[in-house]
Amino acid sequence: MYKRLIAFLMFLSLVVLLAITQTTAPSKVGPAIVVVVFVLIYIFLTCTLTLLLLFINKIVSKHKSEPSKRSADDMYTLMYGAVLALAPTVIVAVQSIGQIQAGTYVLITLFVLLALLYVRHQKRVK
Numbered sequence: 001m002y003k004r005l006i007a008f009l010m011f012l013s014l015v016v017l018l019a020i021t022q023t024t025a026p027s028k029v030g031p032a033i034v035v036v037v038f039v040l041i042y043i044f045l046t047c048t049l050t051l052l053l054l055f056i057n058k059i060v061s062k063h064k065s066e067p068s069k070r071s072a073d074d075m076y077t078l079m080y081g082a083v084l085a086l087a088p089t090v091i092v093a094v095q096s097i098g099q100i101q102a103g104t105y106v107l108i109t110l111f112v113l114l115a116l117l118y119v120r121h122q123k124r125v126k
Contacts, residue, residue, distance in 0.1 A: 002074070003054065010047030013040045026096075034096075042089040050081030076123045083115040 017040040026034060054077050087108050094100050 003051065006047045006050055006078075010044055010051070013043040013047070016040055017044060038089060038093055041092060042085055045085035045088060046078075046082045048081075049084050050078050053077045053081055076119060079119045079122075080116065083112060083119060086115070087112045 017037065020033065020037055020040070024033065054074065057073060057077055090108050091100070091105070094104055
């Protein structure tokens, strides 16, 4: 059920994102539309990475002999997808204002690694 919802959100965000980018120019719209574009990019990447991670998790679980808790694993897969989708979104946002440097990539990587460790810690605590 929720995989269909994720796929629908991915498709919807892609359609709206393509519609916005084809009908407007960044210099002609206000800052609210620019923020909407970045939010749509984030939603699309989160859904895509979550579905990809769920597919990989399904393949790996077929080869495991021990049963896993599917619903709990799927929730954390969504969290991992959300964290991983943040990096390209932030890179595009920083690049759009012309402030991208080598140190920016390092800081974004450290932030994503820290967030991944946090999700992993939350998974082990519960």
